[in-house]
Amino acid sequence: MSQSIIGEFANQLLSGKVEVVDLSAVLGPGTPLLKLPPELAVDTPKIEIHKISAYDDNGPWWAWNWLKLGEHSGTHFDAPIHWITGRDHPDGSTDTIDPGNFVAPVNVIDCSKETAENPDFLLTVDHIKAWETEHGEIQKGEWVVLRSDWYKRNGSEERFLNADETGPHSPGPTPEAISYLLDKGIVGWGSETIGTDAGQAGGMEPPFPAHNLLHKANRYGLASLANLDKLPPKGAILIAAPLKIEHGTGSPCRVLALVARD
Numbered sequence: 001m002s003q004s005i006i007g008e009f010a011n012q013l014l015s016g017k018v019e020v021v022d023l024s025a026v027l028g029p030g031t032p033l034l035k036l037p038p039e040l041a042v043d044t045p046k047i048e049i050h051k052i053s054a055y056d057d058n059g060p061w062w063a064w065n066w067l068k069l070g071e072h073s074g075t076h077f078d079a080p081i082h083w084i085t086g087r088d089h090p091d092g093s094t095d096t097i098d099p100g101n102f103v104a105p106v107n108v109i110d111c112s113k114e115t116a117e118n119p120d121f122l123l124t125v126d127h128i129k130a131w132e133t134e135h136g137e138i139q140k141g142e143w144v145v146l147r148s149d150w151y152k153r154n155g156s157e158e159r160f161l162n163a164d165e166t167g168p169h170s171p172g173p174t175p176e177a178i179s180y181l182l183d184k185g186i187v188g189w190g191s192e193t194i195g196t197d198a199g200q201a202g203g204m205e206p207p208f209p210a211h212n213l214l215h216k217a218n219r220y221g222l223a224s225l226a227n228l229d230k231l232p233p234k235g236a237i238l239i240a241a242p243l244k245i246e247h248g249t250g251s252p253c254r255v256l257a258l259v260a261r262d
Contacts, residue, residue: 012260013258016261017260017261017262018258018259018260018261019258019259019260019261020256020257020258021227021230021231021236021256021257021258021259022226022227022254022255022256023075023225023226023227023228023231023238023255023256023257024074024075024225024226024253024254024255024256025074025075025151025154025224025225025226026074027047027069027073027074027075027252028047028049029046029047029048029049030155030157031047031073031074032154032156032157032160032161032194032224033046033047033070033073033157033194034072034161034194034195035161035163044069044070044071044072044073045068045069045070047067047068047069047073047074048067048068048069049065049067050065050066050067050068051063051065052064052065052066069252071245071248071249071250071251071252072223072249072250073252074224074252075222075223075224075225075226075252075253075254075255076222076223076224076242076250076251076252076253077094077220077221077222077240077241077242077250077251077252077253078196078211078214078215078220078221078222078223078249078250079092079093079094079097079215079220079242079248079249079250079251080092080093080214080215080216080218080219080220081093081215081247081249082211082215082221082249082250083208083211083212083214083215083216085211085212085213085215085216086214086215086216086218089218091218092215092218093245093246093247093248093249094242094243094244094245094248094249094250094251095244095245095246095247095248097220097242099241101187101188101220102239102240102241102242103237103238103239103241104141104142104143104187104188104237104238105139105141105142105143105234105235105236105237105238106142106143106144106145106231106236106237106238106257107131107135107138107142107143107144107145107233107234108145108147108228108231108232108233108234108236109123109127109128109131109144109145109146109147109233110147110229110233111123111127111146111147111148111171112147112148112149112229114171115148115149115150115171116149118171119162119169119170119171119199120169120170120171120198120199120200121148121171122171122172122173122174122177122198123146123171123172123173123174123177124174124176124177125174125176125177125180127177128177128180128181131233134233135233135234136234137184138181138184138186139184139185140184140185140186141185141186141187142186142187143186143187143188143189143190143222143238143240144181144186144188144189144190145189145190145191145222145225145228145238146171146172146173146189146190146191146192146228147192147228147229147231148170148171148191148192148193149192149228149229150170150171150191150192150193151192151224151225151226151227151228154224154226160193160194161194161199162199163199166200167199167200167202168194168199168200169199169200170193170194170198170199171191171193171198171199172191172193172196172197172198172199172201172210173189173197173198173209173210174204174209175204175205175206175209175213178209178210178213178214179209179213182213182214182217182219186219187219187220188214188219188220188221188222188240189210189214189219189220189221189222190221190222190223190225190238190240190255191210191222191223191224191225192224192225192226192228193223193224194223194224195210195211195221195223196210196211196214196221196222196223197209197210197211220240222240222255225255230257230259231257231259232259235259235260236257236258236259236260237257237258238255238256238257239255239256239257239258240253240255240256241253241254
């Protein structure tokens with residue numbers, strides 16, 4: 001029976017009845033990166049791609065590069081040890097997480113209209129409950145992601161960060177929303193913005209609740225996702241596998257979704 005299920009799934013992939021949707025942004029020197037106040041912390045370095053060889057004297061038959069980039073650059077995975085609240089989880093780094101947690105059903109909460117009207121839009125428990133009434137309950141072990149269409153700003157770091165003298169302005173969850181989702185047993189939370197929290201989340205209680213609460217609970221984050229507008233509210237499978245970095249706090253990754261098409 002198990003082999004039959006896998007075989008049928010393979011046939012669906014080959015026939016195009018299951019579509020693979022890329023939820024990742026391009027990773028390169030122009031990728032928007034988080035900017036932190038210099039008095040608070042050191043920023044991740046700008047992404048660099050350096051040529052080793054390109055069918056030349058340094059390697060006549062092959063081309064390859066070496067990279068300089070932070071773990072939390074571009075579309076990336078946040079492991080629990082990324083945050084101080086999750087630092088003690090023995091299975092909280094990218095090399096120790098159970099790989100079964102990288103593949104799970106995904107719930108897509110569409111708040112693109114609200115975000116277009118207010119870049120500081122905050123997802124509340126009431127928003128989530130209204131979504132569940134329409135689409136069905138969020139189940140244990142599933143991903144929840146916020147569709148804001150923010151990824152369409154990705155070509156400009158200025159527009160993507162959307163910062164002024166009061167700080168960055170981008171959508172995200174309230175602390176209560178994250179607590180509600182954790183009570184439901186989600187495996188992780190994702191966003192199309194630079195991080196998993198709202199731009200103004202530093203002033204919340206607790207500060208940066210998505211990071212603070214998710215990682216305390218040994219759960220995961222995904223940031224700078226793209227193309228969530230290509231997914232249904234329910235029914236897709238999300239695949240988010242970070243690099244197996246030794247004691248890694250996170251990793252850029254190619255996030256994919258499997259979507260059934262008629």
